[in-house]
Amino acid sequence: MVSSVWTRERPRAGLSQDRIVAAAVELLDADGLEALSMRTLAARLDTKATSLYRHVANKDELIELVVDEVYGEMEVVASGPWRSSVADAARSLRAMVLRHPWVASVLGQVGLAELGPNLSDRSARLLALFTDGGFPGEEADLAMKTVLGYVVGMTVSEAAYVQLLARTGQDEEELTAHGVTSKALRDKTFEYGLERVLKGLGD
Amino acid sequence: MVSSVWTRERPRAGLSQDRIVAAAVELLDADGLEALSMRTLAARLDTKATSLYRHVANKDELIELVVDEVYGEMEVVASGPWRSSVADAARSLRAMVLRHPWVASVLGQVGLAELGPNLSDRSARLLALFTDGGFPGEEADLAMKTVLGYVVGMTVSEAAYVQLLARTGQDEEELTAHGVTSKALRDKTFEYGLERVLKGLGD
DNA sequence: CGCGTCATGCGAACACTGTACGCAGATCGC
DNA sequence: GCGATCTGCGTACAGTGTTCGCATGACGCG
Structure with a gap:
């Protein structure tokens, strides 16, 4: 034919x-x-x-690929002092997870263990922000892991909550009225913690 | 009969x-x-x-029950200054997750969203550590979420790694020789970040 | 003691999952 | 033009969560 x-x-x-x-x-x-x-x-x-x-190869490999794919949406660029660059990267990571809340469900399974190209690239760039910011060799890595830990943990909880919203079909307003955290409050909570973590990392 | x-x-x-x-x-x-x-x-x-x-009712409900069950292993007690009490609670939470690494796999699904009795009890007690430590009303909650976020994020990554170890059947020595993080290093990393986070929360 | 009510265990079945295998047809290099 | 290799897919299998209805036992009450 x-x-x-x-x-x-x-x-x-x-x-x-x-x-x-x-x-x-x-x-x-x-x-x-x-x-x-x-x-x-x-x-x-x-x-x-x-x-x-x-x-x-199989569904697990597919999931690894998919996770690395969305890691590609995380933006980490050096601009100005390390604190603001790192904060921007942190916000970008959080935004990515909230755009794709299912990532939270698989993070525990894939974790940051097996790293695809996007994740390893972003890690390297984030690390560079710290070394360029004056963190001595080994400490840059520790500092990076500290803020990554904070962002991942905070965001996983948020994403689980967002997924709960989606599952129950309720929209956020309705639940907010019942005393559950609102988007604005979650933003504020994240920013508070981020600021403190960064402050703790500064000498 | x-x-x-x-x-x-x-x-x-x-x-x-x-x-x-x-x-x-x-x-x-x-x-x-x-x-x-x-x-x-x-x-x-x-x-x-x-x-x-x-x-x-469900497998899902079973998992919620199981997660809350192991939350019961987290110890949070007030002893001395808030910093050391909070640090102990953080270490206890981390130890619990590392004892039950599968918790990491489901945290993203259940999250801290639906709280069983054990989790809500531990949250309340942890919050009390902050308020007793002098954090004004609303800020105690923010501070608590900050350290919880850090511990969860850091620990989820660790647990994913531990599970990878178990899956591949390799013991830790072997992989460590290939440049992967060892238990001692992970302990050190966790302590570093914890210290910085707590420092950032102090005024 | 006896009878009815209710809680509990379970066999069978259903819709659905990830994946192995082998065959057919298209595609590409020589 | 021919052979080899790649690609799609039909079939099949073992395993999953869960529902339904039946049986059997325990328990309360007269």
Whole structure:
């Protein structure tokens, strides 16, 4: 059969790891972690589940890829004094997790243990912020881990809460009225802690 | 049939939520999160899976119960200045998570959102440490969340790493030789960050 | 003591999961 | 043009959480 532009219809164009990972992120953002099955993911790419295994070893590897993919959204740039650069990076990481709350659910499983290219790149750049800021060799690493720890911990709790919102279908206003933390308060809480942590790291 | 001590054999003695939760913790500690299925858990209690549903609504509810159960191992006591009491509580929380690394895998799902009795008790006591330490009303809450955030984040990463160790079957020495962090270094890292965070919270 | 009510255990079944295997067809290098 | 390699997929299997209905035992009350 002649392979015209029309026979190879639009959204197929051949499976690839990139396309699979991108579709997985979409699905996770839309429906959460438990909605991600190899079959539903395949359907979205209109294929069958077993085809995915040509490009991805198994579901666990897929999840690692997906996590590293969203780590790519974390921005860490040197601009001005180390404190403000680090604070911006911290805010960017938090924003990423809140955009993709399912990340919180898998962080404990993948953790920062196996590092994909995006994560290791961001770690290196963050580390550089500290060394450039005057932290002596080994201490830069400790300082970096301290703020990463703070941001991850704080944000995991937030994301779990956001997912709870989504699951129960309530919107935030409603729960806020019942005394649960609001977005504005969570922002303030995060900023408070961040400021203190950074202050503690300064000599 | 006469119900002698021998006919109702030892480890049965009737199912109960407590017994189920205790067995689940054992199983999780021994074989990790993915080894926990309703059927394997039932087998350990020698029963069948469906019997568990008389005492537990869901697997999800079971997990909430199990998480709150281990939160009970966290010790928070007031002794001396707030800094050292808070530091001890932080160390206790970390030790608990490292004893039960699977907690890290589910923290993102349950989070600190739905709080069981143990968790809410520990939170209250921790908060009291700050208010007694002189933190004005609202700030005590912010400070508490800051150190909780730090401990959770740092520890989740550690636990993920510990689970990686267990999964790959390697012992720590071997990996350490390849440049991965050792237990001693992780202890030091945690203490460094904890100290800085507490310092940042002091005025 | 006896009878009814209720709690508990469980067998069977359902919809769904991740994944191994082997076959077909397309694609690409020579 | 031909052979090898790559890609998609149908089928199948073991395992999952959970529901439903039945049976059997314990317990309260007359």
